[in-house]
Every structure is written in structure tokens, then in C-alpha cells.
Amino acid sequence: xxxxxxxxxxxxxxxxxxxxxxxxxxxxxxxxxxxxxxxxxxxxxxxxxxxxxxxxxxxxxxxxxxxxxxxxxxxxxxxxxxxxxxxxxxxxxxxxxxxxxxxxxxxxxxxxxxxxxxxxxxxxxxxxxxxxxxxxxxxxxxxxxxxxxxxxxxxxxxxxxxxxxxxxxxxxxxxxxxxxxxxxxxxxxxxxxxxxxxxxxxxxxxxxxxxxxxxxxxxxxxxxxxxx
Numbered sequence: 001x002x003x004x005x006x007x008x009x010x011x012x013x014x015x016x017x018x019x020x021x022x023x024x025x026x027x028x029x030x031x032x033x034x035x036x037x038x039x040x041x042x043x044x045x046x047x048x049x050x051x052x053x054x055x056x057x058x059x060x061x062x063x064x065x066x067x068x069x070x071x072x073x074x075x076x077x078x079x080x081x082x083x084x085x086x087x088x089x090x091x092x093x094x095x096x097x098x099x100x101x102x103x104x105x106x107x108x109x110x111x112x113x114x115x116x117x118x119x120x121x122x123x124x125x126x127x128x129x130x131x132x133x134x135x136x137x138x139x140x141x142x143x144x145x146x147x148x149x150x151x152x153x154x155x156x157x158x159x160x161x162x163x164x165x166x167x168x169x170x171x172x173x174x175x176x177x178x179x180x181x182x183x184x185x186x187x188x189x190x191x192x193x194x195x196x197x198x199x200x201x202x203x204x205x206x207x208x209x210x211x212x213x214x215x216x217x218x219x220x221x222x223x224x225x226x227x228x
Contacts, residue, residue: 003041004048006223007032010206014217017210028210031075031199033220035060039067041224046070054096054218058084065091077159077199077218079133082106094119096159096199096216099135101146108150117152121199124181126174127163134160137177141185148190155190157197157215158182168205175200175212 001009007030015025031054034042042053042064055061056078065074076088077096082103088095089110098104098120111118122144125134135143140158147155158181162174178200186195201209203222210217 003044003223007045007048007050010219010222013207014210017207021211023210027215029216031077031216031218032223033077033202033218034064034224035078035220037220037224039064039069042068042072043070045223046072050223054220058087061091062087075216085110090114090116092118094121094156096121096218097123097133098147098153099123099125099133099143101143104143104147104150104153108152111152117154119154119156120147121157121159121197122147122155123159123161124178126160126177132161137181140181141188144185144193145190148193155193157195157199158185159199159216162200166204168208171205172208172212175209175214179213 010030014028018025018028029052031052032045032050033054035056052073052075054075054077073093074091075094075096076092080095080097080103085106095107095118107118122140123134124137124140125132126137144155147153158178160174160178162171165171178198182195182198197215198213199216199218201214201217203219206217206219
């Protein structure tokens with residue numbers, strides 16, 4: 001299948017998942033995970049109607065962003081080191097992977113230099129996996145409270161990268177937990193904090209994620225093929 005056909009198929013699956021739970025498909029945005037893929041494929045996806053792309057590595061993003069000919073929207077979705085935040089300053093629309101206050105403070109400093117703010121999501125490690133980043137579930141609310149005090153961050157929601165299961169149904173409880181956590185944080189009414197976004201779901205489980213309330217699904221392999 002062509003890249004355009006892959007995108008069309010994924011959009012149809014998102015719409016079908018939304019219909020099953022009576023959601024508006026327009027409430028779900030597709031993040032095309034373009035890490036390890038060349039700028040030419042991003043331009044090809046743009047031509048097929050895709051506008052939002054996710055990168056995981058700062059250096060790769062820098063190498064690629066200037067080579068992409070079209071005005072795409074960039075989200076940073078990978079683990080981010082504080083000393084590399086300055087390279088993303090003003091170039092990223094949303095950071096999905098804020099998992100500690102020190103990182104958030106550096107993001108605040110860097111965007112503050114521009115007199116601008118950036119949308120962020122708090123990454124939660126629901127599976128308590130040592131191999132994955134993310135704040136512990138029982139510490140997420142405390143972190144969001146701290147982030148709410150930073151003037152150049154706009155906390156928009158939560159992100160998770162749950163344990164991998166071949167059967168997507170086994171991932172469903174993790175998505176439900178993230179949605180419940182977002183609802184609990186939203187109920188606190190913290191100034192400047194919104195829980196409008198849930199970044200969850202990847203190529204093998206995004207339909208389940210959409211059924212459970214995902215507003216951002218991060219899909220790479222099903223669009224671009226296996227990473228080389």
C-alpha cells in the first residue's frame with residue numbers, strides 16, 4: 001500500500017472507533033511518528049493531507065526540520081534531556097513527554113526567552129517500567145500542580161506509553177486509568193491547567209485507545225512501515 005493509502009486506512013479506523021463509542025472523529029488527531037524517516041516521506045505524507053508529525057530525538061529533528069519543504073506542525077514525543085530543550089525552543093507546538101519538574105523549568109526558561117508559551121503533556125508511567133520514562137501515577141497530580149505555576153507552560157493533558165501486549169484489549173485498562181487520572185486532575189480546577197488531551201495509542205492499539213478517549217494517537221509503523 002502507498003503512504004497515502006495507509007493514512008486513509010488509519011483515518012477510517014479512527015472514525016470507526018469513534019462511532020463505536022459515539023465520539024466525534026474530529027476530536028482525535030493523528031500524530032504521524034516520523035522518527036528515522038526522511039524528510040521526503042514527511043512531505044509525501046503532507047501531500048496526502050497529514051499535518052502533524054512527532055519526533056523523538058532532538059538531533060534528528062534538527063537535521064530534518066529544515067529539510068521538510070511544507071509547513072508541518074511538530075510535536076516532540078520522546079524522552080527529553082533538559083540540556084537539549086534550547087534546541088527545540090519556538091519550533092515545537094507541543095511536548096508530550098514532560099515527566100519531571102526540572103525539565104519543565106528548563107522548558108519554561110527557554111520559551112520565556114521568546115516571550116511565548118508552549119503546550120505540554122505530562123507523561124505518566126502507568127506500567128511502572130524501568131525502561132520507560134514518566135512520572136509515577138501517584139505523583140502525577142503533584143507534578144501538574146508544580147507545572148501550573150510556570151508561566152510559559154500550558155498543561156493540556158496527559159500522555160502514556162503503556163506496556164506492550166500483542167492483544168490490544170490487554171492495554172485497555174491502562175488507557176482507562178490515564179483517562180480517570182486526567183478526570184481527577186481536571187476536577188481540581190487548577191488555574192491554567194486543562195486536561196483536554198490524552199496522548200495514547202500506537203500502531204497496534206490505537207483503535208482501543210480512541211475508544212477509551214485518546215485525542216492524540218501516535219502512529220509510525222502503520223503509516224511509514226517498519227523502521228530501518
